[in-house]
Amino acid sequence: MTAVTQEAGAPFGAAPPSGEDAIVTHGLTKRFRGGQVAVDALDLAVPRGSVFGFLGPNGSGKTTTIRMLLGLVAPTAGEYAVLGLPLAQALPRVGALVEGPAFYPYLSGAANLLRFDSADPTAPRGTARRRIAEALERVGLSAAAGKRYRNYSLGMRQRLAIAAALLGPRELLVLDEPTNGLDPQGTREVRALVKEIAADGTTVFVSSHLLAEVEQMCTHAAIMRTGKLVAQGTIASLSGGLVARVRVETPDVADAARVLGTLGLTDVRPGGLEVTAELGGHAPEQINAALVGEGVAVRGLAVVRPSLEDVFVGLTGEGFDVDG
Numbered sequence: 001m002t003a004v005t006q007e008a009g010a011p012f013g014a015a016p017p018s019g020e021d022a023i024v025t026h027g028l029t030k031r032f033r034g035g036q037v038a039v040d041a042l043d044l045a046v047p048r049g050s051v052f053g054f055l056g057p058n059g060s061g062k063t064t065t066i067r068m069l070l071g072l073v074a075p076t077a078g079e080y081a082v083l084g085l086p087l088a089q090a091l092p093r094v095g096a097l098v099e100g101p102a103f104y105p106y107l108s109g110a111a112n113l114l115r116f117d118s119a120d121p122t123a124p125r126g127t128a129r130r131r132i133a134e135a136l137e138r139v140g141l142s143a144a145a146g147k148r149y150r151n152y153s154l155g156m157r158q159r160l161a162i163a164a165a166l167l168g169p170r171e172l173l174v175l176d177e178p179t180n181g182l183d184p185q186g187t188r189e190v191r192a193l194v195k196e197i198a199a200d201g202t203t204v205f206v207s208s209h210l211l212a213e214v215e216q217m218c219t220h221a222a223i224m225r226t227g228k229l230v231a232q233g234t235i236a237s238l239s240g241g242l243v244a245r246v247r248v249e250t251p252d253v254a255d256a257a258r259v260l261g262t263l264g265l266t267d268v269r270p271g272g273l274e275v276t277a278e279l280g281g282h283a284p285e286q287i288n289a290a291l292v293g294e295g296v297a298v299r300g301l302a303v304v305r306p307s308l309e310d311v312f313v314g315l316t317g318e319g320f321d322v323d324g
């Protein structure tokens with residue numbers, strides 16, 4: 001664990017068992033000069049093998065946290081461990097994309113990666129070509145390896161940036177807002193790539209201000225608000241505290257409410273032209289069949305599952321789009 005109160009890079013406890021968390025922080029805090037607390041006593045646990053979404057509105061402290069984890073910014077207080085190792089030993093096993101790397105527009109993707117690789121004094125020269133070919137292969141750019149960077153699409157450019165972070169075997173990939181500024185196609189490419197990389201066994205820690213993106217792409221998430229952790233856990237456990245509801249659109253509101261009650265659904269709420277109720281363990285198709293069987297005119301039936309946005313609103317009383 002790298003602690004502010006002890007020598008930087010000191011390990012946390014004994015050598016980690018293989019199941020240990022990829023990232024752990026305790027009370028991690030960053031106060032900038034001028035008094036701004038960007039990260040406030042953060043306790044984070046990122047399980048190995050997870051795709052961990054670090055979610056928060058702009059200014060909530062995501063980039064500052066990532067910069068601390070990578071040793072780019074010194075914490076004011078608290079401690080952290082990356083891969084259970086002293087930071088100097090951990091970093092060669094960590095690929096990171098924090099600010100997009102500067103690529104030369106007139107060089108090919110492969111030539112740009114070669115420049116990147118050459119700048120790494122720990123990378124053995126003799127195997128550079130193989131490393132680059134493997135990184136390009138991993139991000140699906142083998143066929144475009146010889147194409148000039150300036151002719152790459154936005155998605156290809158970001159995949160090349162991720163390839164630069166994957167030069168060498170990595171146990172952990174840290175991506176700061178990797179879909180920011182991409183077009184829809186590029187966003188799809190990067191999201192798919194993140195899933196592929198995770199499927200190969202690499203832990204991915206990815207920041208985002210997009211709730212839906214984290215819900216789609218990640219197995220776990222931590223939700224930040226103005227430097228503080230609001231909640232963390234698996235995506236299912238985060239929204240598990242909130243229950244799914246069924247919504248029936250019908251002009252026969254009273255009859256529909258009665259049928260839902262008879263079926264054993266709870267918290268039945270009749271409205272203008274709809275009735276909602278907690279779904280519980282009921283199958284939507286059986287609810288529909290029962291309603292129709294009782295002569296209720298069903299215009300629409302939907303299951304409304306709680307989203308991370310509902311979790312955020314439930315925990316903070318605010319919409320997600322608050323600015324830190």
Ligand SMILES: Nc1ncnc2c1ncn2[C@@H]1O[C@H](COP(=O)(O)OP(=O)(O)OP(=O)(O)O)[C@@H](O)[C@H]1O
Nearest residue numbers: 032036038056057058059060061062063064065324
């Ligand atoms: N070098 C700095 N000096 C002073 N304040 C800073 C510095 N860097 C960041 N901050 C402030 O710390 C807070 C958190 O910023 P940070 O960039 O970590 O948030 P973020 O969640 O990554 O947001 P974004 O997605 O907009 O980058 C913000 O209020 C920001 O203005």
